Amino acid sequence: ADLKGKKVSVGAPGSGTEFMTNLILEGSLDIPYSSFNVFRLSFNENANALKDNSIAVGVWCVAPPTSSIMDLATTHAISIIPFTKAEIDKVTAKYPFYAGYTLPANVYKGQDQPVYTASVWNTFICNADLDEDLVYKLTKAVFENQDYLMKIHHFAKYTTPENAIKYSAIPLHPGAIKYIREQGITIPDRLIAK
Structure with missing residues (x-):
């Protein structure tokens, strides 16, 4: 325009x-x-x-x-x-x-x-040194409560581990990586902190 x-x-x-x-x-x-x-x-x-x-x-x-x-x-x-x-x-x-x-x-x-x-994409961002177990639990809570989130806004249907991997522009926290790997999803090298 x-x-x-x-x-x-x-x-x-x-x-x-x-x-x-x-x-x-x-x-x-x-x-x-x-x-x-x-x-x-x-x-x-x-x-x-x-x-x-x-x-x-x-x-x-x-x-x-x-x-x-x-x-x-x-x-x-x-x-x-x-x-x-x-x-x-x-x-x-x-x-x-x-x-x-x-x-x-x-x-x-x-x-x-x-x-x-x-x-x-909306993104959760935390300090790299945040407790791994806490980040794991937060990640799990978000992805395993999609039905509840969709009651708040229908765009939560896009809140999936697959989309997190596809659209993340920054490395993932080890706690998030742990949860996503448990879902059988491969984490690209670009999303693993060096």
């Missing part, structure tokens, strides 16, 4: 959305913040600013569906800006903790086509 000269909310100050927007636009796609008018708004502020036309674009980094977009889409026509595969390839080549994701059609009112976009 051509953002030049437009009013764009890149996310609330210091938020994960602002961080992601910066890495994708400036860090990967060579779209400098200086080329558009930067606003730093929360999700609800994004929705309100789009409703009253005080911004042209708002960025959300959330698992769909999210209430602020759902609310916006019930009263205003929305357009979710897709990424090309080449753009996502540039992003993931530089920042492997991002991935492409196809938002299915009809997640939001008026969004009748799938939309290819950037995504990021």
Whole structure:
């Protein structure tokens, strides 16, 4: 999308959305913040600013569906800006903790086509010297309670040891490695701390 000269909310100050927007636009796609008018708004502020036309674009980094977009889409026509595969390839080549994701059609009112976009995986991060047994128990609790987590948000269906291995960009703690190996999954060398 051509953002030049437009009013764009890149996310609330210091938020994960602002961080992601910066890495994708400036860090990967060579779209400098200086080329558009930067606003730093929360999700609800994004929705309100789009409703009253005080911004042209708002960025959300959330698992769909999210209430602020759902609310916006019930009263205003929305357009979710897709990424090309080449753009996502540039992003993931530089920042492997991002991935492409196809938002299915009809997640939001008026969004009748799938939309290819950037995504990021939630990650548990701990000190390398945290007790191995504790990390093992935490890892086990997360992966063996997927049904409970799905009651909180349906995207927990992606919370699997296989996805942890596929999408982790940093080495795993020995406690996590122990649990995942018990599931019969091979840990790639890139995920074993040296």
